[in-house]
Amino acid sequence: MDLLDWHRGRLSSRRLALLVQHLPRDAALNLELHGEAAEWxxxxxxxxxxxxxxxxxxxxxxxxxxxxxxxxxxxxxxxxxxxxxxxxxxxxxxxxxxxxx
Incomplete structure (x- = not known):
């Protein structure tokens, strides 16, 4: 998945939001936002x-x-x-x- 597709108009904002919402628990974004709580x-x-x-x-x-x-x-x-x-x-x-x- 290329995030530049959002800028190019090939990826909708809704689809991007859904992808971010359903990231795995151990994703770098979740670890950055929630710290070790994301691991539990x-x-x-x-x-x-x-x-x-x-x-x-x-x-x-x-x-x-x-x-x-x-x-x-x-x-x-x-x-x-x-x-x-x-x-x-x-x-x-x-x-x-x-x-x-």
Missing amino acids: SVTDHLLAHVIDQLRESNWMFAMVNRDEDDDPPEFPDPLRRPGETEPGPAPEEVAAFLGTG
């Missing part, structure tokens, strides 16, 4: 959420089955998502914000 699909986001939930349930299991004298295990950090620089807030920060802790 819906499946990737869902898998990251599943991993976060699994880590939390393992943490809960460890909390319930630990000796009372032992230090509690640290709450797991969620996986870093595209565009995030730091993991999400700690449970204590959320509880303090909501006024429940």
Whole structure:
């Protein structure tokens, strides 16, 4: 596909817009516009959420089955998502914000 065809009148603006809208996720334009977020699909986001939930349930299991004298295990950090620089807030920060802790 030659983009000069648009200037030559052989490629309509509508067709050019459709081609740009349906570029693959790893196209240079998508990477330039959206950064690493363009590399993550819906499946990737869902898998990251599943991993976060699994880590939390393992943490809960460890909390319930630990000796009372032992230090509690640290709450797991969620996986870093595209565009995030730091993991999400700690449970204590959320509880303090909501006024429940």
